[in-house]
Structure formats: C-alpha cells, structure tokens
Amino acid sequence: MSNKRDGQIGYNRQVELEWLDFTASLIASGETPQSIKSSLDEYLKDRLSIGSDAVRGSRGKTISILLSIWVTVPKHLTKLRDDALLLMRHLSASEHLALHWGMTMTAYPFFGVVADTAGRMLGLQETVSTLTLKNRMREIYGQREQVIRSTRFVLYSFTEWGVLIETSERGVYRLSETKNLKDHQLQEWLLKAFLISEGKTLAPVNTAIRSPKLFPFKFEEPFRSENYSDLEFFRQGLDEEMVMIK
Template identity: 40%
Template sequence: MIDRREVIGFSQRVRLEWFEQTANLVFAGHDKAAINEALQELLKDKVSVGGNAKGCNRNKVISILRRVWVSPPDEIIPLRDDGLAFLSTQCSSLSPHQLSVALHWGLVMAVYPFWSSVATQTGRLLRLQGFAAAAQVQRRVREQYGERETVFRATRRVLRSYLDWGVLQKTGTKGVYAAGTTIAIDDFRLVAWLAEASLHARPNGAAPLRELIDSPSLFPFRIKPVQAEIIEAASTRLDIFRHGLDDDLVMLR
C-alpha cells in the first residue's frame, strides 16, 4: 500500500471557495454523483474552459475536492465529520471566513500531507527571515520529494493556492511572499481538531504538544496554548503521554 505521506497528490491550484462549496454540498446531504455534477458546473468556466477530457485540470481539481470532503481516507472520516459539524456552529472569536480557512486548511493537510510539507517550509522561512521566496521553498521541498518536474509544478500550485486563500501575500519582489493575515485560534475544540489534522500529516502520528501547536505547517494561525488534559477531553481520538519533564506527547489513538 502506498503511504499518502510519500506522494504529492495535491497538484492543482484550488481556491478556498471551491472547497467551501464542496463542504456545503456534503453538509447538505448530496450524493457523490450530484456533488460531481455541481462541481463540474461550478468550474466549467474557471478551469479547462471548453474541455472535458478525463485527465484535464478541471477533473483533477474536482478529484482533490472530492478526496478532501466527499471521500477522504477511512481514518480521516471522523475528522471530516467533526469538520462538517463546525460548519453548523460558530466560534465566538472567529468570523465565518476565518473558521473556513482553519477547517479547510486542517482537512487538506490531513488528506494531502504534501500541502503540509510545503506549508512547513514556507512557515519556517517566514519565521526565520520574515518572507518566503518561492525558489527557497522549491529547493527545500525538492530535497524531500526529489528533483522532479512534478514536484516543482505541484509546489508552485500549492503556493498559488496559499496566495488565493490570503495566507500569503505578494511583496514588491517577484516570487517573494510575506505572511497574510494571521488568524487567532483560542477555541479549545478547534485547537484539538487542528492538532489531530496535523498529526495525520506526520509519518508517526505523534508529536510533543508544544511542537504541534507551534508547528510552522500552521503558519496562518496563532494558536493559544492549551493544557494537554483539555486537548484529550476535547477529542476521543487523541491520547496524551508525559514526554520528558515539561512537555506532553500527543498521539493519534
């Protein structure tokens, strides 16, 4: 079986509103055929205009959208279901748009760890020097996934998606990006949900709590530190173990 953490998968520029539309269709109870038809209609004048070949970019985008919200891997279905539940609630400190960014970011990184890998390199550069050059991100991602043209194209399209989502913004220098608006997350339920999503993108499904909350892969967010007991109480799918003298290890159950 191929480990999804070792493949690219996410190889298209995908706008946030397309993910929002897909999640809303799932939340409304539409079946796979109806969702596919609705997405074809939504994207017909936006991607691969005038074409409908099986391997066209529009169908690749729809495949990504469906993989995230319609038919995620079995182990991620409970996370997806909780994400859908958030759609019917409101975090008091977040606007609907901010909540949307958090939910779609989390589920995309869980289903497509490549998204998380690009985010990790981007976030590290932003912390280190205050900006992220596409060439630097490309070099670091290719060190992990190999010197392939598919890696180059996929990384470019993921970065383009970050710009579309507003988590990165252009600077006066071509190919150099600054951080977009940072979203403060202080709802412990959403913190636990994002922690679980992040663990799904990691090979061993475990990380120290402090490292998890402060991960550069979550660079669009400023996550309020929470106690391990609160994380464990908020999710039945996470286990907490004492790690060292002053930290706790969070693991997927």
C-alpha cells in the same frame, strides 16, 4: 499511524477556498460522491475556462482534488472529516480556513511538506522566496517537473487563501497575518489533523502547536485542553504536556 498517500504529490491544480467551502457543504448535506462530482462540474464551468478537451480535463483534475480533500477520504480520515463538518456549523467563514488546511494536509502530504518548508523559511527570515522554496522541494522529492508545478499550485493556494502576500520583490512573500484560533474545539481538531498528517499518535503539545506546518495559525498559549473526545492530554516528566490520539 501512516498516511497511505505519502508517496503521492497530486496537488496539481489551483484550489480556491470558495470551492472547498462549496464541496464541504455538499457532503454535509448528505449528497452522494457521484452527485457531488456532477454538482462540482456544473459549479466550476463558469469559474474555470471551458472550450477545449484540455481545459475540461483540467477541471476534472480540480474536481478530483476537491473530492479527495472532503469527499472520498480513506476510512481512517472519515471521523476527522465528519468532525470538521460538525464544526463548520458554528464556526465563522473565516475560521473554515483551519479546517480546509487540516483536511488538505492529511489528504495531500505534499501540501504539508511545502507548508512546513515555507513555515521554516518564515521563521528564519520572515519571507518565502518562490525560487528557494522550489529548490528545497527538489531536494526532497527529486528533479521532477511535477514537483515544481505542484509547488507552484500549493503556493498559489497560500496566496489565494490569504495566508501569504507578495512583497515589493517579485516572487517573495510574507505572512499576511496570523490567524488566531479562539475556538477550543477547532484548536484540538487541528491538533489531531496535524498528528495524522505527521503519521504520529503522540507529540509534545508545544511542538505541535508551534509546528511550521501550521504557520498561518496561532493557538492559545498556554494551551488549555477541553477534553476533545479523540485526544488525550497528559504530562510527561516535570513540565512537558503531551497530546495523544486515543
């Protein structure tokens, strides 16, 4: 299952959790994409500086990102999005982060690559250096200014969303705290989002739930499946549990 937007970077503006929540609430209420776009333009006027064509263009790009994550999703992501909106009805506000994370990494593969890279750095040395992260993304995507700018915006999201906090050393970040996932439906939804973002339909459960790409979150271990309708769990060999998208 390949993501058709693999070649895009695109994540080139600041995106705050509050804005994502607002966007999700609009699509959940049944508004049309055009109506949502107008609502977001009005909503962001006081939250993003205005007064010039350049800034209005910046607001438009921010709206485009919000729409791509929650509204104008491709056909193969509509079920994932709709399930996320249903989950939002009973999840606490703090649990929405996992939904926004999952939708963002499927909409913008670049976000997922930065997350995976940051997660690996945290696993090795418990910190993320802005300089090292940017250099690593250059190695992956090439020496483009867009790569550096987008890496900076993804890192901004990590800090604004409460995932990373800056240490006493400027430009060096650490994990703020691990977000324990307690809702079984949310855990299985995030597993599906992870598989889609990886372009896979099958993976070992332990590999998926411990992926650096999902570094802010801690799944329940041993993982207990709750028969999520879109996933199938089975054992392979003697002791390896697998998860597969049906």
